[in-house]
Amino acid sequence: MEEAIEEARKAAELSEVPVGCVLVKGSEILSKAHNMVETLQDPTAHAEILAIRKASEKLGRKWLEGCTLYVTLEPCIMCSYALVLARVDEVVFGALDEKHGGVMSLYSIMDDPRLNHRVRWVYLPNEECAKLLRDFFRERR
Numbered sequence: 106m107e108e109a110i111e112e113a114r115k116a117a118e119l120s121e122v123p124v125g126c127v128l129v130k131g132s133e134i135l136s137k138a139h140n141m142v143e144t145l146q147d148p149t150a151h152a153e154i155l156a157i158r159k160a161s162e163k164l165g166r167k168w169l170e171g172c173t174l175y176v177t178l179e180p181c182i183m184c185s186y187a188l189v190l191a192r193v194d195e196v197v198f199g200a201l202d203e204k205h206g207g208v209m210s211l212y213s214i215m216d217d218p219r220l221n222h223r224v225r226w227v228y229l230p231n232e233e234c235a236k237l238l239r240d241f242f243r244e245r246r
Contacts, residue, residue: 106175106199106231112139112152113177113237119144123237126152126176128160128169128193135160135172152176153184157191168192177234182207185214185224192222199231200238 112125116139125139136159141150153176161167173195180188180196185207188196196208196215207214208226215224 106177106197106229106234108134108137109175109177109199110231110233110237112137113234116140116152117237117241123241124152124176124178126156126174128156128172128174130169130172135163135169149183151181151184153180154187157187157193161191170194173197177231178202178238179206179208179210179228181205182212182214185212188224189215189220189222193224195225195227197227197229199229199234201228 108127109125113123116125117123121140121143127134128136136156138152138155138159140152141155142148153174160169169191172193174188174193175197178200179198179202181202182205201210203210205211209228215226
C-alpha cells in the first residue's frame with residue numbers, strides 16, 4: 106500500500122484527485138499508476154484503469170488472473186467492473202468512496218453473482234489514504 110500512497114501523492118502534485126495503485130503478481134510489481142483525468146483530459150484515466158492497461162501490455166494478455174491490486178481509494182463503479190473484466194483476483198483498498206464506490210459503499214459489483222468473475226476484496230482502513238483525499242478536497246473548497 107505504501108507504493109500506492111506514493112502514486113497518490115504524485116497525483117496530488119499534478120492537481121489530480123490523489124488516488125494511486127499498484128498491481129502485483131506474487132512479489133512482482135506489474136504496474137503502478139495514479140489518476141490522470143485532468144492531465145490527459147480523459148474521464149476514464151483513473152489509476153486502476155491505467156494500471157490494468159500497463160499490466161496487460163506488460164504481460165501481453167487481457168486477463169490478470171493471479172494478480173492483486175492495491176489502491177488508496179475504493180474503486181468506483183467503472184473501475185470495479187474493469188477489474189471484474191480483467192479477472193483480477195483481489196483488490197485491497199485503504200479508504201471508502203461513499204459517493205462513487207463500486208465495491209461496498211454504493212454498489213457491490215465485485216460480489217454480483219450475475220457476473221462471470223468475482224474479485225475478492227479487502228477494505229483495510231488507512232489513515233494516510235483518507236488524509237490525502239481530505240486535504241485535497243479541503244484545499245479546493
